[in-house]
Amino acid sequence: MLGGIYALLGIGLTLIFGIMRVVNFTHGELYSFGAYMMFMFVMLLHLDFFLSLVLATALGVALGAVIEFVLLRRLRGADIDTTMLVMIGAWIAMQNVEQLIWSGVAKSITSPFPSAPLVLGGISVAWSRLFVFAVALLLIAGTYALVDRTRIGRAMRATFQDGDTARLMGVDIDTTYLATFALGSGLAAAAGALLGPVFVVTPGMGDLAALKAFAIVILGGLGSILGATIGGFLLAFIEELGAGYLSSGYRDAMGFALIILVLLMRPTGLISRKDRIG
Amino acid sequence: MLRVEGLTCRYGKVAAVSELTLEVRQGELVALIGANGAGKTTTLKAISGLVAPVAGRLMFSGRDITGASARHILRLGIAHCPEGRRVFPYMTVLENLQMGSHLRRDRRQVAADMAGLLDRFPILRERRAQTAGTLSGGEQQLLAIARALMSRPKLVMFDEPSLGLAPTIVDRVFDVIKTIQAAGVTVIMVEQNAFAALELSDRAYVIEQGRLTLTGTGRDLLENPRVKAAYLGA
Ligand SMILES: Nc1ncnc2c1ncn2[C@@H]1O[C@H](COP(=O)(O)OP(=O)(O)O)[C@@H](O)[C@H]1O
Numbered sequence: 224m225l226g227g228i229y230a231l232l233g234i235g236l237t238l239i240f241g242i243m244r245v246v247n248f249t250h251g252e253l254y255s256f257g258a259y260m261m262f263m264f265v266m267l268l269h270l271d272f273f274l275s276l277v278l279a280t281a282l283g284v285a286l287g288a289v290i291e292f293v294l295l296r297r298l299r300g301a302d303i304d305t306t307m308l309v310m311i312g313a314w315i316a317m318q319n320v321e322q323l324i325w326s327g328v329a330k331s332i333t334s335p336f337p338s339a340p341l342v343l344g345g346i347s348v349a350w351s352r353l354f355v356f357a358v359a360l361l362l363i364a365g366t367y368a369l370v371d372r373t374r375i376g377r378a379m380r381a382t383f384q385d386g387d388t389a390r391l392m393g394v395d396i397d398t399t400y401l402a403t404f405a406l407g408s409g410l411a412a413a414a415g416a417l418l419g420p421v422f423v424v425t426p427g428m429g430d431l432a433a434l435k436a437f438a439i440v441i442l443g444g445l446g447s448i449l450g451a452t453i454g455g456f457l458l459a460f461i462e463e464l465g466a467g468y469l470s471s472g473y474r475d476a477m478g479f480a481l482i483i484l485v486l487l488m489r490p491t492g493l494i495s496r497k498d499r500i501g
Numbered sequence: 502m503l504r505v506e507g508l509t510c511r512y513g514k515v516a517a518v519s520e521l522t523l524e525v526r527q528g529e530l531v532a533l534i535g536a537n538g539a540g541k542t543t544t545l546k547a548i549s550g551l552v553a554p555v556a557g558r559l560m561f562s563g564r565d566i567t568g569a570s571a572r573h574i575l576r577l578g579i580a581h582c583p584e585g586r587r588v589f590p591y592m593t594v595l596e597n598l599q600m601g602s603h604l605r606r607d608r609r610q611v612a613a614d615m616a617g618l619l620d621r622f623p624i625l626r627e628r629r630a631q632t633a634g635t636l637s638g639g640e641q642q643l644l645a646i647a648r649a650l651m652s653r654p655k656l657v658m659f660d661e662p663s664l665g666l667a668p669t670i671v672d673r674v675f676d677v678i679k680t681i682q683a684a685g686v687t688v689i690m691v692e693q694n695a696f697a698a699l700e701l702s703d704r705a706y707v708i709e710q711g712r713l714t715l716t717g718t719g720r721d722l723l724e725n726p727r728v729k730a731a732y733l734g735a
């Protein structure tokens with residue numbers, strides 16, 4: 224289940240980095256934003272769970288669009304250090320606003336799934352986890368289709384491969400960047416909205432998520448959707464192994480051990496550049 | 502059709518093009534020749550909107566296009582086939598052609614144009630599902646030319662179309678460019694291969710260190726002693 228969520232986070236981040244060359248430090252905040260929106264819609268406004276999921280994701284897309292429009296658009300052509308500092312500032316500001324609004328107390332969201340697990344041939348799976356997994360897979364497939372098959376997806380890939388030539392083809396770079404950042408942010412918010420009801424929601428939850436997303440992007444190779452997908456599932460699998468065979472305390476450390484290993488052996492990530500699609 | 506008046510472009514403090522004035526008439530094939538670093542590519546980039554001029558004026562079909570976006574200029578009918586081919590390496594041949602028609606909305610006509618170009622360049626049809634990065638240099642150049650044509654330009658600019666290609670393919674590329682002109686499209690061509698460029702062109706401009714130094718018909722310049730000495734190795 225976590226593999227799907229990690230993959231969503233990683234894909235969002237890798238798209239933004241690959242196409243816009245922006246190291247997006249607000250990624251984790253969009254993840255926690257999705258979770259808090261879910262909390263607000265379900266627990267405070269008593270909206271339908273599934274509708275809330277759609278709304279939280281849509282708001283994530285909108286927030287991403289606002290960040291791109293207000294901050295990043297002004298920084299076009301600025302060097303990577305400046306952009307990075309501004310994004311770090313945005314990250315800290317967003318986290319503090321979140322803490323101000325929601326306080327530091329962990330929130331839980333009730334989910335509509337039956338508490339009795341689904342038992343299939345001796346294996347039992349919680350319905351809520353199954354749901355998260357299925358939706359994550361759906362979103363991953365949707366992102367693939369968008370990038371691979373649509374006009375805006377083609378514009379994204381063209382911009383990624385050769386920005387100047389994409390402009391010569393009439394690609395509107397501003398629109399492409401806006402769409403990319405909004406899409407990546409929407410995926411992060413969706414991941415948070417999906418996982419919030421499974422665990423609890425806290426203001427710091429985005430930090431660990433972002434750290435893992437960066438790890439996945441490095442693992443999969445910068446700018447590779449396929450790499451981020453594989454990286455996400457691999458990270459979840461390794462964490463599970465580490466938690467199961469060593470100690471659950473090692474869960475979060477396992478991933479990073481793996482990354483150090485990959486970077487030592489294949490510095491360009493698991494997927495080489497020629498296989499990248501987005 | 503196209504007038505460039507007093508064009509000046511800078512990269513930081515370095516002037517790449519200084520007060521360049523030239524004109525291209527409807528249906529002409531105009532060549533720009535000059536040594537490496539003379540400012541030919543920068544001139545084309547200014548016309549297509551990739552580089553913003555610091556001074557001067559660009560007029561196309563009676564419209565002022567100075568400082569307009571690349572997108573707007575393409576929409577008005579100027580296509581730019583860039584130096585070094587610049588096909589999208591991880592996109593298929595078909596996707597590259599689709600990028601050429603990115604701004605067009607007439608889907609049926611786009612499909613017909615694409616079919617027409619694939620008939621004209623059978624090697625591209627053969628390789629249509631391959632990523633462009635796997636093509637040979639000559640195939641990539643044909644793809645870059647076909648991609649530029651997919652926008653149905655009125656004026657198309659080729660930057661060093663023969664660069665790095667085998668001699669037999671160079672002839673083919675020049676043939677294709679001549680055919681494009683014959684079909685009624687106005688052409689600007691930048692070439693290191695000055696002899697071929699002058700032979701092919703109706704008129705030519707010689708650029709040195711960002712400035713215009715000579716202009717005339719291709720034939721006149723072929724006979725010009727200065728051109729002979731500097732560019733034709735005679
Ligand atoms: N992106 C760039 N940044 C800085 N200087 C550049 C850039 N592109 C070209 N130049 C400089 O501008 C001048 C003209 O270059 P260019 O237009 O590419 O010439 P040409 O196409 O005739 O070889 C050269 O001196 C070159 O070094």
Ligand SMILES: [Mg+2]
Binds near residue numbers: 538541584661
């Ligand atoms: Mg050049």
